Amino acid sequence: MQAALPDxxxxxxxxxxxxxxxxxxxxxxxxxxxxxxxxxxxxLPLVANDLGTTLxxxxxxxxxxxxxxxxxxxxxxxFMARMPRRMxxxxxxxxxxxxxLLGAFAPTAGLLIVARFIAGxxxxxxxxxxxxxxxxxxxxxxxxxxxxxxxxxLTIANIFGVPLATWLGAMLGWRSLFVIVGALALIxxxxxxxxxxxxxxxxxxxxxxxxxxxxxxxxxxLLMVAIGxxxxxxxxxxxxxxxxxxxxxxxxxxxxxxxLIGVGMTLGSLVGGWMADRNRTxxxxxxxxxxxxxxxxxxxxxxxxxxxGLNLFLIGTGIAVVPAVQTRLMDVAGDAQTVSAALNHSAFxxxxxxxxxxxxxxxxxxxxxxxxxxxxxxxxxxxxxxxAISLAVERNDVARAAATA
Numbered sequence: 001m002q003a004a005l006p007d008x009x010x011x012x013x014x015x016x017x018x019x020x021x022x023x024x025x026x027x028x029x030x031x032x033x034x035x036x037x038x039x040x041x042x043x044l045p046l047v048a049n050d051l052g053t054t055l056x057x058x059x060x061x062x063x064x065x066x067x068x069x070x071x072x073x074x075x076x077x078x079f080m081a082r083m084p085r086r087m088x089x090x091x092x093x094x095x096x097x098x099x100x101l102l103g104a105f106a107p108t109a110g111l112l113i114v115a116r117f118i119a120g121x122x123x124x125x126x127x128x129x130x131x132x133x134x135x136x137x138x139x140x141x142x143x144x145x146x147x148x149x150x151x152x153x154l155t156i157a158n159i160f161g162v163p164l165a166t167w168l169g170a171m172l173g174w175r176s177l178f179v180i181v182g183a184l185a186l187i188x189x190x191x192x193x194x195x196x197x198x199x200x201x202x203x204x205x206x207x208x209x210x211x212x213x214x215x216x217x218x219x220x221x222l223l224m225v226a227i228g229x230x231x232x233x234x235x236x237x238x239x240x241x242x243x244x245x246x247x248x249x250x251x252x253x254x255x256x257x258x259x260l261i262g263v264g265m266t267l268g269s270l271v272g273g274w275m276a277d278r279n280r281t282x283x284x285x286x287x288x289x290x291x292x293x294x295x296x297x298x299x300x301x302x303x304x305x306x307x308x309g310l311n312l313f314l315i316g317t318g319i320a321v322v323p324a325v326q327t328r329l330m331d332v333a334g335d336a337q338t339v340s341a342a343l344n345h346s347a348f349x350x351x352x353x354x355x356x357x358x359x360x361x362x363x364x365x366x367x368x369x370x371x372x373x374x375x376x377x378x379x380x381x382x383x384x385x386x387x388a389i390s391l392a393v394e395r396n397d398v399a400r401a402a403a404t405a
Contacts, residue, residue: 013136017195022137023149025191026130029093030153032184033123035161036100037065039169039177040116046174051109058109061116068120069349073342076125078210081338085133085199090189092122092129097185104178124349127151128342131326133199141277143330144323148273151322155269158262158316163255212340217332220390225325225347226354228288228383231295231376232318233355234362236261239312242369246302257309264316272320280324284387287321292380294318298373355379 013022041062048058080088099119106112127150134146169177212218235242243249243257275283294314301307326344333340358379359372367375 013133013199014197016197019137019146021195023134023146025188025195026089026134026150027153027156028184028191029089029096029126029130029188030151031157031161032093032153032181032188033096033126034154034157035165035184036096036119036178036181037123038158039162039165039181040065043169043174043177046169047109047112050174051112053109061109061113063353064113064117065120065123066349066352068117069123070346072121073124073128073346074339076122077128077339077342080125082201084201085129086192086196088129089126089133089192089196092126093185093188093192095122096126097182097189100178100182100185104175104182124342124345127154127345128340129338131341132330132338133196135327135330136199144276144280144327145270145273147326148269148276148323151269151319152266155262155265155319158265159259160262162262163259210339212333212343215332215340216393217390218329218340218343220386220393221325221329221332222343222347224284224383224386224390225344226350227386228291228351228380229318229321229348230351230355230358231291231379231383232315233352234359234376234379235295235298235315235355235372237352237356238359238363238369238372242302242372243308246368246370247305247308249305249308253305257312260309260313261316264313265319268317268320269322271317273323275320276324276327280328281387281391283324284321284328285384287318287324288380288384288387291315291318291321292377292384295373295376295380298376299370302370302373 044058044062047061048054051058076092080091083091096119099115099117099121102118103112103115106115130150131147134150135143138146165177165180168180239258239261240254243254247257249257272283272287275286294311298308298311298315301311326341329340329344355376358375362371362375363369
């Protein structure tokens with residue numbers, strides 16, 4: 001059945017096996033991407049030891065992946081603007097499978113870094129297109145909830161996918177991780193083909209997608225994400241050494257504590273979508289304030305195992321901002337729906353780099369590992385400032401339009 005991406009208030013995508021199965025298929029891709037992205041951090045020591053390089057040098061494969069996301073998200077969505085959406089999703093996941101399988105068989109550290117860059121290229125574009133398709137499967141008042149359900153794959157990866165892949169990597173070798181992720185990506189290709197209908201690109205064009213870069217509200221929203229959500233990554237990047245040295249948790253306890261972040265993320269995706277469908281702006285503001293509070297608390301809770309666990313769960317719920325931001329970008333992008341949705345994930349990877357840098361500067365400055373929480377809180381407050389500027393500009397534009405009408 002043919003369908004078009006929604007530009008109006010009427011859902012136009014009818015999945016052959018129901019919206020639920022379509023969301024499962026899209027979420028499976030998120031599981032593959034989330035497992036590959038986060039588990040690759042946990043196997044760095046294994047990779048460095050096997051390839052005869054240092055841990056800092058091997059850390060470049062994480063940076064290469066993030067660079068692939070930042071560059072690939074806008075470029076792919078611009079140049080694939082006219083491709084039918086189901087085909088586009090299948091091609092993106094096929095590319096992700098290839099990047100991971102190349103990594104599994106990379107004989108040197110240099111080639112592994114190249115493979116991780118290739119794997120990162122389809123990341124943002126996949127989530128952006130998947131969000132648009134999910135939003136078109138439901139009525140307008142449930143768009144953010146649908147986006148949140150698609151993002152569940154990414155959050156569930158932190159609960160089950162990452163621990164399982166990390167354990168298999170230790171038992172079978174780190175290369176098995178990338179084989180597993182590549183296999184998940186190939187299964188996603190099949191599921192998307194079966195569970196989604198033919199979805200034409202509609203009125204999308206390269207010129208139309210490029211118009212996103214002329215929209216101030218898009219830039220302000222992306223800046224809000226890059227700064228505001230960098231707070232969580234400030235803490236997350238250094239959470240394992242913090243739990244080792246400050247909390248004095250055992251390896252088993254650390255795995256459980258990291259799983260609590262994933263549980264919080266899963267709850268946040270569900271609740272955040274529900275909240276955003278009721279008041280998107282209030283959701284973004286409220287979650288950023290919430291993030292500032294729970295990140296600040298990490299400086300005092302990290303020394304106690306039970307309090308640290310509770311705090312990490314609460315920090316994980318901060319991902320509730322994602323559905324609200326994603327749907328805001330859809331609305332301020334005009335005709336450039338696809339590229340703006342993908343750029344959201346470029347912004348999140350910039351947030352990752354910014355948060356890691358800010359946390360690292362605090363640690364290097366002698367403030368201690370537990371300082372990464374308050375540093376993250378400052379970034380969350382910075383996101384609120386950008387949101388306030390965005391809303392002020394928006395009100396001014398509306399008043400100017402009303403005056404000239």
